Each structure stands twice: as structure tokens, then as C-alpha cells.
Amino acid sequence: MENRGIVVIGAGPAGLAAAVKLRRLGAEDVLVIERENETGGILRQCIHDGFGLERFGKSISGPEYAALLKSEAEELGIECLTGTSVLEISKDRTITAASPSGVVEIHAEAIIAAAGCRERSRGSIMIPGERPAGVYTAGTAQAYMNLYNRMPGRNAVILGSGDIGLIMARRLTLEGAKVSAVFELQDHPNGLERNIVQCLDDYSIPLYLSHTVTEIHGKDRIEGVTVSAVDGNLRPIEGTEKYYSCDTLILSVGLIPDNTILEKAGVEIDPSTNGAVVDEHLMTSIPGIFSAGNMLHVHDLADFASAEAEAAAENAFLYASGKLDTGRNLSVVPGEGVSHTVPGRITGHGPFTASLRVRKKERGKTVEVRQGGKILGYRFFPLVIPSQMISVDAEAAAGCENVEVIVR
Amino acid sequence: MHYRFDIVIIGGGVVGSSIARELSRTTASVAVLERNPDVVDETSGRNSAVVHGGFAYDRGSLKAKLCVEGNRMMGALSEELGFPFxxxxxxxxxxxxxxxxxxxxxxxxxxxxxxxxxxxxxxxxxxxxxxxxxxxxxxxxxxxxxLDPFLYTIHIAENAHENGVEYFLSHEVSSIAKKDGRHFISAGDDTFEADWVVNAAGLGAKAISDMLGIEGYKxxxxxxxxxxxxxxxxxxxxxxxxxxxxxxxxxxxxxxxxxxxxxxxxxxxxxxxxxxxxxxxxxxxxxxxxxxxxxxxxxxxxxxxxxxxxxxxxVDDNGKIQDFRIEIRDDIDSMAVNLIGIESPGLTAAVPISRMVFSMITERGQFQMKTDWNGHHDKPFRFSDADDKTLICSCENVTEEEIVRAIHNPLGVHTLSGIKYRTRAMMGRCQSGFCHMKIEHLIERKCGIRAEDVRYMRPGSWVLAGKMRECNGK
The missing domain is CATH 3.30.9.10 (D-Amino Acid Oxidase, subunit A, domain 2)
Known part of the structure; x- marks a missing residue:
């Protein structure tokens, strides 16, 4: 077994940013473990622009964003084990990983888990019907096109208005495929407004809100889908079925933090995010294991994932130096109108920032962080929408009463 | 092509392949015709994977007898054939x-x-x-x-193949003619001439039975x-x-x-x-x-x-479910074994069924037993066996080496589903989100085929429209 300093799991926008930050803070031994053969994570396949405005002050593509992070990491001499997949983490922070040279064991002083998320699949949303080839998640289709130079199909329908789905609508169109329509179960789009405009409107691809795929047709290759309108409870409305012929169905129906390894380690998981329950220092329920980026909760922009990972790096650095306040005293829970909030625990010893998503689109709302009758922080929003993560700064909580985040 | 075999088995699922494996103990030449590109694409791979005890079937029925036998021998069979049970x-x-x-x-x-x-x-x-x-x-x-219904069936089939049985995948039988006591079986562009025919076609068994002239089954x-x-x-x-x-x-x-x-x-x-x-x-x-x-x-x-x-x-005319029917109808065709209604507990009973068929055939003909028959199949090559542990599927911990070995499987199955059933890659919680393209790419490279020729399962199940753009052959 090898003894190392701080180990970062994942070399995407979060992991690389964390590693760079750690070195800049003065951490001497930083190791990054990445399961792919190259660093960069999902950025590598995101060849559209819109990355980097926050971190680099300019709009660049995913691969460019990855390259900038990578060159920072290289300049700082950060070691990266690529082609290495973490299999297990123990409570004492021993990492077991599968690598080209076999199974390796690494003990870490602190761990930052930043391994990203996975896409919800057809199975997980239980779309009825046959199981032909040609049903792809947006990310898989994107990898086929942008990493493998392969065309998933010629005539697509897209279910879900997540950002990758919108980006893929444009990408497929630009490569000569027909994209008949995008269907969204909710009554609001899930992706960024700019992507609706730039990827759908500009190419006259219709977006149907409150619609979903209710049956997949085709014994071998997908031949079409039945689409239905849904009611306020998201139930298909009988009599609204319409058949769309297609040879490809792209699913952009949500991302799920990929926490298999943290779950197995015994880290407390928040069922509303599928990420770890962390404190305001982004530390999980196992001391010395931190989590950030899309592995913690799904972010709107890579830049935000990077920024969060840097915060995790600062705290991991303090932890490794024995200087981090590690009490997990109070719970922070999502209340009225809030679907989830991070952190889920706080020490109660200092101010913190709640990052959250609301349940529904509303205008003119205040988001409050409250402890009993006391308001610890609030922020007014002219418009809140579920597809946009928002944050509210709060002052230190006292006592032992749980803290609640609400929309009012 | 025109082929000549002593025995042709129609259907390569768990029952057909078990029969093939039993008959491979003899020196007879044996072929299996399977309409799907793999041996687990129908009922053998689509079930609860339960090895039944034999208590749920009517007294005196074949279902009861063969299920009890199958249950009893399953431990030894899984040792011999290296499938999980x-x-x-x-x-x-x-x-x-x-x-x-x-x-x-x-x-x-x-x-x-x-x-x-x-x-x-x-x-x-x-x-x-x-x-x-x-x-x-x-x-x-x-x-x-x-048990693992995929590896159970695949290992039986691969062991039959190892012992000389020839598999013709993607060969759907369209007609059977009889001439001078021989069968002439048409499947795709090929004709198979055979002394014996075994109908182990599962869902297709009624159609084959009709082709053999054994009509009237519902x-x-x-x-x-x-x-x-x-x-x-x-x-x-x-x-x-x-x-x-x-x-x-x-x-x-x-x-x-x-x-x-x-x-x-x-x-x-x-x-x-x-x-x-x-x-x-x-x-x-x-x-x-x-x-x-x-x-x-x-x-x-x-x-x-x-x-x-x-x-x-x-079922009978009243819709009542009947027993397994395993028969030779001397009045119609004395060189055809006809299996009808092989449903549950067919997975458990497959080997006893095949031994019954073996006896029915060998009692009537001059069959010599091989001296070098080997019923052993290795356990599947898994993560722990690989030296290079680079993972392709990290939900199920499947290494590249396992995928490549699966691509080179003895039956020559090159579909994505074939790789899936052999390795468990793509069966995990992400449902192939991260590994689909890697496995497709390995199939292209290792089989030397074009992207548009890769299939998920059956011939119509194309995976990709092709290359997005031509660029230096990549």
C-alpha cells in the first residue's frame, strides 16, 4: 500500500480544479485518480462553447476548458493516474483501485471525491414499449459523435430538455440529421435559456412542454415513439397520443450524482440529491472524505463545479493540516418549495452558503434560511426556476434546532 | 450452401444446446440451427433464472420428473460447466x-x-x-x-461446440422436405440434409412441428x-x-x-x-x-x-395447460424428435430433457461413443483473472480483456447483446451510458467491421448510422 497526501478522485472540471487549488495552497503531495485514459472528464466531449466565463473570463469550449485546467495541473507537477477506476474507499481512507497494472491500494490523508454524475437511463424512467437499438442518453450520443466520429442515427426525437439534450439537438442537426422535436415532461424547460434559444429556436426545432414518450416502437431498431401530453400530476392524458417516426431516441432526462463508491464506503447519502450529505466544508459523514462538483449535486455550469471543488480543496487542505473544525452539529433541510439544499449539515460555528434548487417556477420570491423563528439569511429573486441552482448566504446558526431553507 | 449432418437440431436455446451437447458424446455429426444471432435471445435468456424444486407440477408429469432430476444435478453441472449457480x-x-x-x-x-x-x-x-x-x-x-441463465445456456452451447457440434446462428428454418428417409431443411440460403431432426425450437416449435407434418398442436x-x-x-x-x-x-x-x-x-x-x-x-x-x-x-x-x-x-382445446411433450411420431416421421410446450421448468430440466432425447435417438440407431469427449467448460474469465485491470464497464467492473475475450467467443457472436450476456458489461446501474461506445468501438476493431455493420442483436438492430465524417480512416 502506498501512503499519499490528498487524493482527488476524478479529473474533470471539479477534480482538476481541486488538485490545482491544493497545490497552490501548498499541499505537497496531490494525486489525481481518473478512470478514463485522459484527463478532462465529460468536458472532452462538450465541443460547444459557453464554458469558462466564470473561471477564465471568456467563453470557450469544453476541451479548451479542460486543456487550460490540464496545463495548470501540469505546471504544478500534479501526478495523475489515468485508466484507474476506484473500486472502494474504506472508512480510514484507503482507496482500492483497478489500474492497468492491477489492483492498487492507496492510503490518503484526505480524499476529495469529484467523480461526476451519470445520466438517467431509459430503465430508470421506465419508458414503456419495446427495447430496440437506437435509444441513447444524450451523453452517450455526444460521446459517439464528438469522441468517436460516429453518427448515432439520422432521424431523432429527443426526450427531456436538459442542457445536453438541447446541445445534441443542435449537434445532430448540424451533422445532417433530422431532429423532429424535443419533448419535456415538466411545464418548464430543464436546460438553460440560452440553450433553448441557440440550440432549438435557431434551428426551428419545436419544444413541447408537458409531453412525454409513452411508448417505444421497433423490434430491432427504434422505428418511432408514441408521445402524449401529461396533466398537472405528470400523468399521460388519454386521447392525446401522437406517433412520431424516428430512428433514434435521445434521452436527456436528468443527471444523477454517481456515488456508488461513497455509498459503499458508508457515507451518508442525501436521497434528494443522490450526493453525499456534506457540511459547510463539503466534508462527508466520514472525516477526511470531501465531495464536490457533480458528484455532490448537479451543477448548471462546469465553472460552478470547479469553484465548489476549490472550496473543497481549501477545506481538505485544512483537514490534512489538522486545522478544520469538524463538528457536524445541525441539520439543514429543504422546506417549503425547495427540492434540495447543500450543505445538509453545519457545524453551527460560522456563516455558510446554502446552494439549492426550487421545486417550481415562480416570480418574485424570497428564499430564506431559518432556524426556528430566526432568519439566518435571505435573498430576493425576481424569478426562481428549478433548472437554475441558486444560493443564499446565511450567518452562523446557534443552539441545536435544525435549519430550514424555504421559498416564500 | 448444402450441408450434410447426421443430426440437425432446430433451436439453440438451453434445450437445443443441451441436446446438442449430449449428442456430441457420440461420433454423429451434429448441427444446431438457431434463428437468432445468439443462443440466449429468446426464452432461455428471458426468465426468472430460478432452479425449481419440482413441487409445483402434477404428479407423474414429465415436468415434475425432469425438473426434480435437473434440480438434483445442477450443482454438479455448474461445477462441470463453470456457470454461476x-x-x-x-x-x-x-x-x-x-x-x-x-x-x-x-x-x-x-x-x-x-x-x-x-x-x-x-x-x-x-x-x-x-x-x-x-x-x-x-x-x-x-x-x-x-443461476445465470445466460452463462448457463452459453456454456452448454460452447461446450457442445467444443465437442464438435456446428452452430449456424441467424439461420431460421423456413421449410423441411423429406426424401428417401432424409430431411432437407431450408434455412436462409442454406440447405441442411439430415437423418435425424430434433425440434427444440421453443417458441417456434409448433411451426417446426407443422413443417415435420406433426400437426394439431395448440x-x-x-x-x-x-x-x-x-x-x-x-x-x-x-x-x-x-x-x-x-x-x-x-x-x-x-x-x-x-x-x-x-x-x-x-x-x-x-x-x-x-x-x-x-x-x-x-x-x-x-x-x-x-x-x-x-x-x-x-x-x-x-x-x-x-x-x-x-x-x-x-394447451388442450379447453385451454388447459399440458405437460411437456417429447415424442417420436412413428406414424409420421420416425427420425424426428418433437418437443412441444417446453416452458417453465425448462431451464431447470434442460439437461434431463436432453438425456431423454439422447436415449430416444441412440436406442434406434447405431451410434458410437467418442473416447475424447470433454464436458468441462472453464468458469467465465472475470475481473480477478485479468492482469490489466483497465475497466470498460465500471458499474460491473468489467475489464477490457474480458470484453475482448467475449468478442472472440467460440460461437462467433459479435453483437453488443452477446458481449453483454457474456460479460455483464452494460448491465449495471448506468445501463451502458459510459461503456456503450467503448464496447462498440472494440467490436469494430477486433472484428474488422464498419460502424454501420455493428448490431445490438438481430440483423435489423443497427447501432450506428456510420461514421460521422471521413477523416484519415478513423
């Missing part, structure tokens, strides 16, 4: 007086059938065996088990839908949990898989479409609700996939 036991859970009587009768029937290890257990013992189960008492069948399809739950659930379910059975149907049950998933199902819906495997929305909901009365851990968030399978049931 766990004799985990199973419980049939009851709540009412009537349930109790039914279970008592089931146990009696089981013992009459030759089954063993059957007992009634009280609530305490039941909850000791399966902590979360919902029910007051149960019948415990300690010799029931679970076979209905009984379609069962299933949900597959995430591997986090497996540890909570040590053995299959069934409701009290009716005469015709086992009921919706929850079953652990040998790999730690849980399957929920099947319902049983009669169908005359033997190739429609779609799972309707209302059935998904029904499965979840129904099985939740047995076991409380079935949540939508843990469903990773759905699937369905179809059982060919031979």
Missing part, C-alpha cells in the same frame, strides 16, 4: 388458512414427485431466512436455487414482464420469495440474481405474438404493487431496466 433455497409465503392448505398439498405433491427439502416454516423462521418478507408463514424449499404464448432492480437491493434478499401458487401460475415473485440484482415478476398474459417483448406502463406499475405485498423494498428509483419473456405453453 447458488442453491439459496426459496420461500412461498402464505397468510390464510387456505394458503396453508395449498402449501401443505404442494409439499405432499413435491415429495410424491421426488423433491426433497420441503417444509412448512413459521413466521419466526421465515423472517430469519428473509428478514424483510411480508407474510405469516411459508413453505421453504431448501434445494431451490438461482401452443399459446404466456408473456411475463419483469423489473430489474439495482444491485444495492440484492443483499436484502437472500432467496426468491413467491406467493402461494395456483395450479397454472407461480405468481409474481421477487428473485435475487446471482450477481446481486433483484428481478420482480413475471405477470402472465396470454399472447399470440411470440416476438413482441415490449413492457407496457400499467404492467410495470402492477408488478411493483403486486410484489410489494411480499417484499417492501421495491421503489421506482431502484428500477434499472425492464424486460419480458414468453413461454410456449401447449
Amino acid at each position: 447458488v442453491r439459496c433455497g426459496k420461500v412461498l409465503v402464505g397468510n390464510t388458512d387456505e394458503d396453508l392448505r395449498t402449501l401443505e398439498n404442494t409439499i405432499k405433491q413435491g415429495y410424491d414427485n421426488g423433491a426433497s427439502g420441503l417444509s412448512l416454516i413459521d413466521s419466526a423462521k421465515l423472517h430469519e431466512l428473509v428478514p424483510a418478507v411480508i407474510g405469516s408463514f411459508a413453505m421453504f424449499s431448501e434445494n431451490s436455487g438461482i 401452443v399459446i404464448g404466456s408473456k411475463g414482464n419483469y423489473l430489474v432492480l439495482d444491485k444495492t437491493l440484492g443483499p436484502l434478499l437472500p432467496m426468491p420469495v413467491y406467493p402461494v401458487p395456483s395450479n397454472t401460475y407461480m405468481g409474481i415473485h421477487v428473485t435475487p440474481t446471482v450477481d446481486g440484482n433483484v428481478t420482480v415478476g413475471p405477470d402472465a398474459i396470454n399472447t399470440d405474438d411470440f416476438s413482441y417483448y415490449g413492457v407496457p406502463a400499467d404492467k410495470m406499475e402492477y408488478l411493483r404493487e403486486s410484489a410489494s405485498s411480499l417484499w417492501p423494498h421495491i421503489n421506482k428509483k431502484d428500477v434499472i431496466r425492464t424486460f419480458s419473456g414468453i413461454l410456449p405453453k401447449w
Whole structure:
């Protein structure tokens, strides 16, 4: 077994940013473990622009964003084990990983888990019907096109208005495929407004809100889908079925933090995010294991994932130096109108920032962080929408009463 | 092409392949014609994967006899053929007086059938065996088990192949002619001339039976839908949990898989479409609700996939389900073995069925036994066997070496589903989100085929439209 300093799991926008930050803070031994053969994570396949405005002050593509992070990491001499997949983490922070040279064991002083998320699949949303080839998640289709130079199909329908789905609508169109329509179960789009405009409107691809795929047709290759309108409870409305012929169905129906390894380690998981329950220092329920980026909760922009990972790096650095306040005293829970909030625990010893998503689109709302009758922080929003993560700064909580985040 | 074999078996599923393997003990030349590109694409790969105890079938039936035999030999068979099998036991859970009587009768029937290890257990013992189960008492069948239906069938087929059986995949039989005591079987562009024909076509058996001139069988399809739950659930379910059975149907049950998933199902819906495997929305909901009365851990968030399978049931004119029929009809064709209605417990009983067919054929002909027959198949090559542990599928920990070995499988199956069934890659919680393209790419490279020629399963199931752009051949 090898003894190392701080180990970062994942070399995407979060992991690389964390590693760079750690070195800049003065951490001497930083190791990054990445399961792919190259660093960069999902950025590598995101060849559209819109990355980097926050971190680099300019709009660049995913691969460019990855390259900038990578060159920072290289300049700082950060070691990266690529082609290495973490299999297990123990409570004492021993990492077991599968690598080209076999199974390796690494003990870490602190761990930052930043391994990203996975896409919800057809199975997980239980779309009825046959199981032909040609049903792809947006990310898989994107990898086929942008990493493998392969065309998933010629005539697509897209279910879900997540950002990758919108980006893929444009990408497929630009490569000569027909994209008949995008269907969204909710009554609001899930992706960024700019992507609706730039990827759908500009190419006259219709977006149907409150619609979903209710049956997949085709014994071998997908031949079409039945689409239905849904009611306020998201139930298909009988009599609204319409058949769309297609040879490809792209699913952009949500991302799920990929926490298999943290779950197995015994880290407390928040069922509303599928990420770890962390404190305001982004530390999980196992001391010395931190989590950030899309592995913690799904972010709107890579830049935000990077920024969060840097915060995790600062705290991991303090932890490794024995200087981090590690009490997990109070719970922070999502209340009225809030679907989830991070952190889920706080020490109660200092101010913190709640990052959250609301349940529904509303205008003119205040988001409050409250402890009993006391308001610890609030922020007014002219418009809140579920597809946009928002944050509210709060002052230190006292006592032992749980803290609640609400929309009012 | 024109081929000549001593024996042609139609259908390469678990029954056809078991028959092929038994007959490969002789020096006879044997061919298997399978209409799908792999041997597990129909009923053999679409079931609960339960090794049954043999108590649920009528006294004196072939189903009872062959199932009990199959159950007894499964441990030795899994050793010999290297497929995963766990004799985990199973419980049939009851709540009412009537349930109790039914279970008592089931146990009696089981013992009459030759089954063993059957007992009634009280609530305490039941909850000791399966902590979360919902029910007051149960019948415990300690010799029931679970296996990997894919590797079970594939290893039987590969071992048959190893012993000289020739497999013709994607060969659907369209007609059978008889001339001078020989059969001339047309499949695609090929003709197979054979002395003996064995109809082990499963869902297609009635059609083949008709082609052989053995007409009049009524076979209905009984379609069962299933949900597959995430591997986090497996540890909570040590053995299959069934409701009290009716005469015709086992009921919706929850079953652990040998790999730690849980399957929920099947319902049983009669169908005359033997190739429609779609799972309707209302059935998904029904499965979840129904099985939740047995076991409380079935949540939508843990469903990773759905699937369905179809059982060919031979019924009489009143629709009553009949026994397995395994026959030689001397009045029509004395060189054809006809198998009809091989449904559940066909998976458990496959080898005993094949031994029965072997006897029927070898009793009538001059067959010499090979001296160098080898019934052994290695265990699957897995993560622990690989030196380079670069993962392709990190949900199921499948290495590149395993994928490449699977691509070079002895039956020559090059489909994505073939790789999936052999390695478990793409079967995990992300459902191939991260590994689909890597596996497709390996198939292209290792088989030297173009992107547009890669298939998921059947010939129509193209995976990609092709290269996006031509650039230096990449």
C-alpha cells in the first residue's frame, strides 16, 4: 500500500480544479485518480462553447476548458493516474483501485471525491414499449459523435430538455440529421435559456412542454415513439397520443450524482440529491472524505463545479493540516418549495452558503434560511426556476434546532 | 450452401444446446440451427433464472420428473460447466388458512414427485431466512436455487461446440422436405440434409412441428414482464420469495440474481405474438404493487431496466395447460424428435430433457461413443483473472480483456447483446451510458467491421448510422 497526501478522485472540471487549488495552497503531495485514459472528464466531449466565463473570463469550449485546467495541473507537477477506476474507499481512507497494472491500494490523508454524475437511463424512467437499438442518453450520443466520429442515427426525437439534450439537438442537426422535436415532461424547460434559444429556436426545432414518450416502437431498431401530453400530476392524458417516426431516441432526462463508491464506503447519502450529505466544508459523514462538483449535486455550469471543488480543496487542505473544525452539529433541510439544499449539515460555528434548487417556477420570491423563528439569511429573486441552482448566504446558526431553507 | 449432418437440431436455446451437447458424446455429426444471432435471445435468456424444486407440477408429469432430476444435478453441472449457480433455497409465503392448505398439498405433491427439502416454516423462521418478507408463514424449499441463465445456456452451447457440434446462428428454418428417409431443411440460403431432426425450437416449435407434418398442436404464448432492480437491493434478499401458487401460475415473485440484482415478476398474459417483448406502463406499475405485498423494498428509483419473456405453453382445446411433450411420431416421421410446450421448468430440466432425447435417438440407431469427449467448460474469465485491470464497464467492473475475450467467443457472436450476456458489461446501474461506445468501438476493431455493420442483436438492430465524417480512416 502506498501512503499519499490528498487524493482527488476524478479529473474533470471539479477534480482538476481541486488538485490545482491544493497545490497552490501548498499541499505537497496531490494525486489525481481518473478512470478514463485522459484527463478532462465529460468536458472532452462538450465541443460547444459557453464554458469558462466564470473561471477564465471568456467563453470557450469544453476541451479548451479542460486543456487550460490540464496545463495548470501540469505546471504544478500534479501526478495523475489515468485508466484507474476506484473500486472502494474504506472508512480510514484507503482507496482500492483497478489500474492497468492491477489492483492498487492507496492510503490518503484526505480524499476529495469529484467523480461526476451519470445520466438517467431509459430503465430508470421506465419508458414503456419495446427495447430496440437506437435509444441513447444524450451523453452517450455526444460521446459517439464528438469522441468517436460516429453518427448515432439520422432521424431523432429527443426526450427531456436538459442542457445536453438541447446541445445534441443542435449537434445532430448540424451533422445532417433530422431532429423532429424535443419533448419535456415538466411545464418548464430543464436546460438553460440560452440553450433553448441557440440550440432549438435557431434551428426551428419545436419544444413541447408537458409531453412525454409513452411508448417505444421497433423490434430491432427504434422505428418511432408514441408521445402524449401529461396533466398537472405528470400523468399521460388519454386521447392525446401522437406517433412520431424516428430512428433514434435521445434521452436527456436528468443527471444523477454517481456515488456508488461513497455509498459503499458508508457515507451518508442525501436521497434528494443522490450526493453525499456534506457540511459547510463539503466534508462527508466520514472525516477526511470531501465531495464536490457533480458528484455532490448537479451543477448548471462546469465553472460552478470547479469553484465548489476549490472550496473543497481549501477545506481538505485544512483537514490534512489538522486545522478544520469538524463538528457536524445541525441539520439543514429543504422546506417549503425547495427540492434540495447543500450543505445538509453545519457545524453551527460560522456563516455558510446554502446552494439549492426550487421545486417550481415562480416570480418574485424570497428564499430564506431559518432556524426556528430566526432568519439566518435571505435573498430576493425576481424569478426562481428549478433548472437554475441558486444560493443564499446565511450567518452562523446557534443552539441545536435544525435549519430550514424555504421559498416564500 | 448444402450441408450434410447426421443430426440437425432446430433451436439453440438451453434445450437445443443441451441436446446438442449430449449428442456430441457420440461420433454423429451434429448441427444446431438457431434463428437468432445468439443462443440466449429468446426464452432461455428471458426468465426468472430460478432452479425449481419440482413441487409445483402434477404428479407423474414429465415436468415434475425432469425438473426434480435437473434440480438434483445442477450443482454438479455448474461445477462441470463453470456457470454461476447458488442453491439459496426459496420461500412461498402464505397468510390464510387456505394458503396453508395449498402449501401443505404442494409439499405432499413435491415429495410424491421426488423433491426433497420441503417444509412448512413459521413466521419466526421465515423472517430469519428473509428478514424483510411480508407474510405469516411459508413453505421453504431448501434445494431451490438461482443461476445465470445466460452463462448457463452459453456454456452448454460452447461446450457442445467444443465437442464438435456446428452452430449456424441467424439461420431460421423456413421449410423441411423429406426424401428417401432424409430431411432437407431450408434455412436462409442454406440447405441442411439430415437423418435425424430434433425440434427444440421453443417458441417456434409448433411451426417446426407443422413443417415435420406433426400437426394439431395448440401452443399459446404466456408473456411475463419483469423489473430489474439495482444491485444495492440484492443483499436484502437472500432467496426468491413467491406467493402461494395456483395450479397454472407461480405468481409474481421477487428473485435475487446471482450477481446481486433483484428481478420482480413475471405477470402472465396470454399472447399470440411470440416476438413482441415490449413492457407496457400499467404492467410495470402492477408488478411493483403486486410484489410489494411480499417484499417492501421495491421503489421506482431502484428500477434499472425492464424486460419480458414468453413461454410456449401447449394447451388442450379447453385451454388447459399440458405437460411437456417429447415424442417420436412413428406414424409420421420416425427420425424426428418433437418437443412441444417446453416452458417453465425448462431451464431447470434442460439437461434431463436432453438425456431423454439422447436415449430416444441412440436406442434406434447405431451410434458410437467418442473416447475424447470433454464436458468441462472453464468458469467465465472475470475481473480477478485479468492482469490489466483497465475497466470498460465500471458499474460491473468489467475489464477490457474480458470484453475482448467475449468478442472472440467460440460461437462467433459479435453483437453488443452477446458481449453483454457474456460479460455483464452494460448491465449495471448506468445501463451502458459510459461503456456503450467503448464496447462498440472494440467490436469494430477486433472484428474488422464498419460502424454501420455493428448490431445490438438481430440483423435489423443497427447501432450506428456510420461514421460521422471521413477523416484519415478513423
